[in-house]
Amino acid sequence: MTQDQPLLEITGLDVFYGDFQALFGVSMSVSRGSVTSLVGANGAGKTTLLRTIAGAQAPARGAVRYAGLDITADPPYRRISRGIALVPEGRKLFPSLTVEENIQVGGVAAASGSWPLERIYDAFPMIAGRRRQRASTLSGGEQQAVAIARALAAGPALLLLDEISLGLAPRVVEELYQVLRGLRSAGTTLVIVEQDLRRAMAASDHLVCLLEGRVALAGASSEVTRELVVAAYFGQGDS
Amino acid sequence: MSWVNAVVQGILLGGQYALIACGLSLAFGVMRIVNLAHGDLAICGAYLGLVLSSALGVPVWVTLPLLLPAAFLAGMALQLLLLGRALRHGVLAPVLVTFGLSVMIENLLQVAATSDPRGLNGGALTLASFTIGSLTVSWLFLAAFLTACVVLSGLQLALSRTSWGRQVRAIADDLDTARLVGINVRPVFATVAGVAVATAALAGVFIGTIGTFDPLAGTNTLIFAFEAVVIGGIGSLSGTLVGGIALGVTQVVVGEVNQAYAVLAVHLLFLAVLVVRPGGLFTGHQPVREVHGWGALG
Numbered sequence: 001m002t003q004d005q006p007l008l009e010i011t012g013l014d015v016f017y018g019d020f021q022a023l024f025g026v027s028m029s030v031s032r033g034s035v036t037s038l039v040g041a042n043g044a045g046k047t048t049l050l051r052t053i054a055g056a057q058a059p060a061r062g063a064v065r066y067a068g069l070d071i072t073a074d075p076p077y078r079r080i081s082r083g084i085a086l087v088p089e090g091r092k093l094f095p096s097l098t099v100e101e102n103i104q105v106g107g108v109a110a111a112s113g114s115w116p117l118e119r120i121y122d123a124f125p126m127i128a129g130r131r132r133q134r135a136s137t138l139s140g141g142e143q144q145a146v147a148i149a150r151a152l153a154a155g156p157a158l159l160l161l162d163e164i165s166l167g168l169a170p171r172v173v174e175e176l177y178q179v180l181r182g183l184r185s186a187g188t189t190l191v192i193v194e195q196d197l198r199r200a201m202a203a204s205d206h207l208v209c210l211l212e213g214r215v216a217l218a219g220a221s222s223e224v225t226r227e228l229v230v231a232a233y234f235g236q237g238d239s
Numbered sequence: 240m241s242w243v244n245a246v247v248q249g250i251l252l253g254g255q256y257a258l259i260a261c262g263l264s265l266a267f268g269v270m271r272i273v274n275l276a277h278g279d280l281a282i283c284g285a286y287l288g289l290v291l292s293s294a295l296g297v298p299v300w301v302t303l304p305l306l307l308p309a310a311f312l313a314g315m316a317l318q319l320l321l322l323g324r325a326l327r328h329g330v331l332a333p334v335l336v337t338f339g340l341s342v343m344i345e346n347l348l349q350v351a352a353t354s355d356p357r358g359l360n361g362g363a364l365t366l367a368s369f370t371i372g373s374l375t376v377s378w379l380f381l382a383a384f385l386t387a388c389v390v391l392s393g394l395q396l397a398l399s400r401t402s403w404g405r406q407v408r409a410i411a412d413d414l415d416t417a418r419l420v421g422i423n424v425r426p427v428f429a430t431v432a433g434v435a436v437a438t439a440a441l442a443g444v445f446i447g448t449i450g451t452f453d454p455l456a457g458t459n460t461l462i463f464a465f466e467a468v469v470i471g472g473i474g475s476l477s478g479t480l481v482g483g484i485a486l487g488v489t490q491v492v493v494g495e496v497n498q499a500y501a502v503l504a505v506h507l508l509f510l511a512v513l514v515v516r517p518g519g520l521f522t523g524h525q526p527v528r529e530v531h532g533w534g535a536l537g
Contacts, residue, residue: 051419054419056415056418056419075418075423076418076419076420076421077418077421077422077423080420080421081421085420085421086419086420088416088419092413092416092419094408094409094412094413094416094417095412096408096411096412097405097408097409097412101405101408101409102409104402104405105405105406105409105417105420105422106420106421107421108402108405108406108420108421108422109421109422109423110421150420151420154420154421
């Protein structure tokens, strides 16, 4: 496995919910150690794409390759052992479990590089003092931190983050992104779904814009202009 | 003094109801399976005890190290081969499948073992008793009650302290997310079903030692188990124990007045709880479907 081989390679994904097709031939490649931002309007298929990468959604056609292996048929727990973890949209904590139990559950299929609890609490001091509390009693920002911590407990090499800033105060969002910057410099590959376009462009190396289930724009974040992204976002122009 | 005696006997009887009910509660709380064959599986446990203890010529207690693992494996197989598949076809399919299973078990038992009522060889324990003042307590009833307490608290400990328990509670909270964060759901479901059937079989052994059983006894057993679960609140093992005790005490105390109304009183208690607190006594005022009860064990 060479360094320039992409860590994640998606080719021609068609994904359906019953009769409704959510993704149409989506292809994308993510290189090792990079940050990719996934943008697009509501319903463009961003969450579906992340869930398909994580194994929660099976594609009707297409393939997901990870570290050179075809993992299209792998169930989520096997993907987690390989190093793919998802922070789902809406946090989706287990409400009746404590903070610490939520994090421990995230580690049941952990990859070799799994994070010990102490390292997780060091990264998220805001939840360290709440480890015995029920997850449902936490504030939105704390819950989001636990959701990220739960994914980190799996020791991911590829971390998928779905709208982690949704409904949170800018100061809290900044704290969370601070953690992501730390992960990135430690070599974790990130794919981020982010509504805030400026943040999405600033935080990433690559940007992929989905429009109605198709890739409308893909390129280096430093090279695409805000105008180009906005046009792709709303389906204007000929991108 | 006969009232005190009735209450004590009722509490001891309630332990047996709780022992049957805990597996039902667990299977519903985790897998969302309403297992209509649960009572029949308990009676199968009694028949298995009968076969083993007469083959080996020993009291049924001696066969438990064989019987319980066999029941656990049978539960796992049932989940992996039958109920797990049924679950993929929505919530109604498992109800129909377990109903069919119940009918099959009852008929197969009739063919294999005839309709004659049977009893199990409980050894010296069967008739032994001790007295405190004017109270006479059967060692067998006390053993059944203590066994129920040990099984329920052991289960509660396993659910709140082990990785298996955390996975079980996470699945009960949110199956989709549990899968997503890496829980391999199939083996967890299989072990839960194994525990449910093993506890049912253990309860069946007590049923068969304390009284008699026949191939159709499962249905009656199931009704009491259901009532204990609902009164205690789904997803709360301590609630199940209290639910079972409430049933037992009602049955024996009312029976003290008039034996004809004993079972009717139990059903009326169940109806009253359903009307006043549909979520059960131990889960607040929420309706059942919104209860995230297993977390209360944490």
